[in-house]
Amino acid sequence: MGNRPSQPPPPSPTFSEPWRKMQWGDKDRDLQYVKAYQPHNEEAQVRILLHGPVGAGKSSFINSVNNVMQGRMTDAALVDAASAGHSFTQKYTTYKIQKGNPRTFYPFIFNDIMGLEKGGRGGVRAEDIKLAMNGHVRDGYKFNPISTLSKEDQGYNSCPTVDDKVHVLVCVIPADAVSLLSDEVVGKMMDIRVAASDMGIPQVAILTEIDKAYPEVNKSIKNVYHSKLLKTKMEEFSSKLGIPMNRIFPVKNYSSEISLDDNTDSLILCALRQMIDFGEDFRNRM
Template sequence: MQWGDKERYLQYVKAYQPHNKKVKRLRILLHGPVGAGKSSFINSVNTIMQGRMTGAALVDSASVHSFTKKYTTYKIQKGNPRTFYPFIFNDIMGLENNTNTGVRAEDIKLAMKGHVRDGYKFNPISTLSKEDQGYNSCPTVDDKVHVLVCVIPADGVSRLSDEVVGKMRDIRVAASDMGIPQVAILTKIDEACPEVNKSIRNVYKSKLLKKKMEEFSSKLGIPMNRIFPVKNYSSEISLDDDTDSLILCALRQMIDFGEDFRNRM
């Protein structure tokens, strides 16, 4: 990590254009347990790209169940209100222990294949079927997911239940079968480590965070060099260059992995 290089990371993201002309937008799907920070990450990226605090993806810090109920696509505005960056995020209902609560793993698999329409309200009791209005029977290349991102709170790695880990493993195997690249972001690093809370530049010096990353890598099988620690914007009212750098570094990797995948399509 090169501290002080925020502008370099930012310019890379701003200048990104897909090489494969068949695909207009890079689709990044975020999934993970309830309260991991999926919506907050989307808001944080939007905040950095807009240069001001934003909150397009709704967040609820008090709910014990997923606040996100629908399959929602978020575009990042570029310049005027009618132009957008060529990458989009999909937010999804959180994973939970109970089989009758939270998003079903089968629905995430359908989303990766492009079969879930934007705005579909997830039903924890039953998987999306071909007869449902929310089912997209003829997905285009743009509808399909190009990068799968697992979002995990650093302070919750040890508390991940076997049920949730099992669902994430199942989703990961399905994504691998489809050839979809996968990365993970470790959120709430300042809450998990006192040294990082003092200064975010201690993130790669923290033995505690390294241990959390190793533990998560062991549970899910995602390599260490594809797990990116970040701090989302939550209580701040102004931007911080070091916070931005971590988020932009993770975003750049998502774009690179997604671009490699799309060029093979």
């Protein structure tokens, strides 16, 4: 019997060189940049609105940012580990990040919003997100999946200030859910994206749960920009929504951890820094 021909080794799931530059081990630089950020107008603030499908990790991302800025685990935005396909966040909620003492805050704020769902009887309505971008939704308004906020509702802000308006729109989606998005949800996201573009609002996207979706990233978070599958998934998401690759940021939210990790922090800070910069540029044009 002749020797069987040797089988070629399976293709590697990672690139030998990262496809995006990332300065690992330099977390303190980005952290100090964010901590030192001050808007051109000292009394102004950058408002960052997060939206996306149910269970995308919007609230978890806000908690993760708060963790990084506080240097410890926090729970500013409540999350639900078993929402059964429905949005845990029901109200338009504003979150400030504490700076120093409990009465001072960083000049950027987050708005969490009800998740997008299929059908017309669940999830936030795209029209309500458009109203929020224009500053017409008051903090604490409870969304009604059946009807859009009207001028007669108590939750309607008829005279929004520049601070009430959204300065950065962030689309949040789990990395392993990109291919599973229904055409209906994608259509809603595109509708929101077009409206934001018409208003001139800068847009970015964050892909969450990268460690759960890709074994090589779970093995080491530093493999994030070596992962072939993650790069392909980001390209797919960019194609679906039209968001440029350089405005899509993969992150790992804190969920089961009880202590912080510098590399996880670095990815969160990289995304946050871009949001702040884009928001500042937009505010200066308003």
